Amino acid sequence: MENVFTLCQGVSLRSTQDVHSAFSVKGSDISGVLSAQLILKCAAEYIRLVNEPVFFFLELPVEDSQEYEIYYLDNCTKEVASAVLKRYGELLANDGLSRFGFGSNKTDEELYFEDYQCFSAYVREPEAFAQALEKLGAKRQDSFTSLWDVMSDDNIGCMSAVELDGETVFDIPQALSGAGMYKHDP
Secondary structure, three states: OOOOOOOOOOEEOOOOOOOOOEEEEEOOEEEEEOOHHHHHHHHHHHHHHOOOOEEEEEEEEOOOOOOEEEEEEEEEOHHHHHHHHHHHHHHHHHOOOOEEEEEEOOOOOEEEEOHHHEEEEEOOOHHHHHHHHHHHOOEEOOOOOOHHHHOOOOOOOEEOOOOEOOEOHHHHHHHOHHHOOEEOOO
16 A cells, blocks of 8 residues: 655645545545556556547646646547557656546546646546556545645645656647647637
8 A cells, every 4th residue: 555645746845744645436526636656557547447439638737827728639549548648648647737637538527637636537437446546556535635735834835847858748739739639729
């Protein structure tokens, strides 16, 4: 069982005391917080369980704004979604500023990795996903302590961009444009 909560490269906080990988289930909704090394494993399990076709989405912050630009890659096979995760997963999981996830184009199921290593999911078979999370080492609880919960004036959180091998998350939409990734225009 995972006892130490590891922060992603793009997330900093003086103390993560009382935070561990955990989640709660309320009907078809699952929410939780994951240690850095579990984020990609969680995404891989979700892709394995979700109905095809699968979509990938990426939310990138707009400079000098509280808003995000949203990019989608729709109608993927599980193999394509897994390839996206394999190719860009380390960058996505470690970047503190972006948000991302996967879902089903066939159903309304979706997994969303949010700020400060929190995640939420809507799944048609919550028990299957909950069991997968437990096998990864996340604890199922009625409530859990997130990084947001331990922030204070003495324990300030900070999120930052990450560069790996000369790439940032801001390079992903262009890199996947040939595969059909597009910007959502509301």
